[in-house]
Amino acid sequence: MSDFNIAAKSKEEQDKVNVDLAASGVAYKERLNMPIIAEQVAREQPEHLREYFMERVRHYRELSITLPKASDPRYLDMASQNEKK
Template identity: 55%
Template sequence: MSYNLADLPKEEREKVDVDLHASGVAYKERYGMPFNFREIEALIPISLREYFKQRVDFYRSNPYRLGKLPHVANEK
């Protein structure tokens, strides 16, 4: 399997881009960073907006996907 995204079909590359935007929205929300959801949504092709909303919901509900782990007590 190749990891070169340029080798993917155009539709799959667009989905990867939409997923990246969705994870960025959830990340910025989680850490209180400023952003404009409407501006980001306007960048998404109309045919993929529902997919974008689904992915945003996914990342909002899965903090482990964003690298935020629960605090673990240090053992000595």
């Protein structure tokens, strides 16, 4: 189970996990047409990991092509159900 504990990893590994999470967040927001500027998020990452960040953004953008867009009926149904609450 300690293989999954990020706190047990080295600082470099922790930084890479955080950069990867930021990259997936950028692709997610782009997919749902939410306002996000990837270059701005990239500038917030450690300088030595910026190229890795852009690589991961490209990866997640490619993956997001296979996922539903913001106009998908599933998301519209969820939005209408949330409004009722």
